[in-house]
Amino acid sequence: MSGARILHVGVGNSLLARRFCARGAEVVGTTIAPEEVAHGRAMGITRYDLRLHNKYRGHDGQAWGHFDFIVDNNPSSFACCLDHYMTMLKFYSDVLKPDGQFLVDRVGLGWALSADGALARWGFSSEDLASTAALVDLRVEPVTADILAVSRGEPVRPSAIRRTAWRIIERLK
Numbered sequence: 001m002s003g004a005r006i007l008h009v010g011v012g013n014s015l016l017a018r019r020f021c022a023r024g025a026e027v028v029g030t031t032i033a034p035e036e037v038a039h040g041r042a043m044g045i046t047r048y049d050l051r052l053h054n055k056y057r058g059h060d061g062q063a064w065g066h067f068d069f070i071v072d073n074n075p076s077s078f079a080c081c082l083d084h085y086m087t088m089l090k091f092y093s094d095v096l097k098p099d100g101q102f103l104v105d106r107v108g109l110g111w112a113l114s115a116d117g118a119l120a121r122w123g124f125s126s127e128d129l130a131s132t133a134a135l136v137d138l139r140v141e142p143v144t145a146d147i148l149a150v151s152r153g154e155p156v157r158p159s160a161i162r163r164t165a166w167r168i169i170e171r172l173k
């Protein structure tokens with residue numbers, strides 16, 4: 001993870017940055033909530049650049065560089081229309097390194113359908129993600145049962161032994 005550049009969209013409590021910056025990654029984190037920016041900055045995390053940014057505005061005149069990973073666990077939620085959703089997807093495609101991966105969580109993708117009384121047309125499936133990603137030359141592959149990788153080529157899948165070793169390391173901390 002050391003040296004990797006990560007764009008985390010929707011930083012929440014900034015725990016992703018705390019975890020990965022400690023392992024040597026550089027994280028650019030975005031949110032539309034000023035309180036989350038203030039909270040994240042107060043954590044004093046090194047190599048963490050927090051920005052107030054609405055992903056549906058695309059580049060928005062800011063310099064971003066290129067990323068090894070983009071993490072957006074609910075990419076379609078709060079999109080008012082397909083026009084703004086595609087602006088976001090084109091932005092992700094532009095700032096992704098050629099061998100980079102945009103990582104999506106299935107739970108986040110289906111989040112809009114989890115409410116009581118949700119209508120099916122509010123949902124956004126992995127097939128919807130795949131067909132829209134193809135328009136910006138990206139393809140979707142499952143990496144684990146929960147995680148989808150959106151990338152230009154074959155995503156790097158963690159092997160079973162690596163996943164198990166990772167869980168053991170986490171337990172030993």
Ligand SMILES: C[S@@+](CC[C@H](N)C(=O)[O-])C[C@H]1O[C@@H](n2cnc3c(N)ncnc32)[C@H](O)[C@@H]1O
Pocket residue numbers: 009010011012013030031032033036053054055056073078
């Ligand atoms: C439910 S929280 C998820 C937080 C974080 N991704 C996590 O897993 O802990 C929603 C986050 O998405 C951000 N968000 C919502 N709409 C956004 C948008 N249009 N552009 C960027 N961030 C947005 C919110 O500011 C908040 O940080």
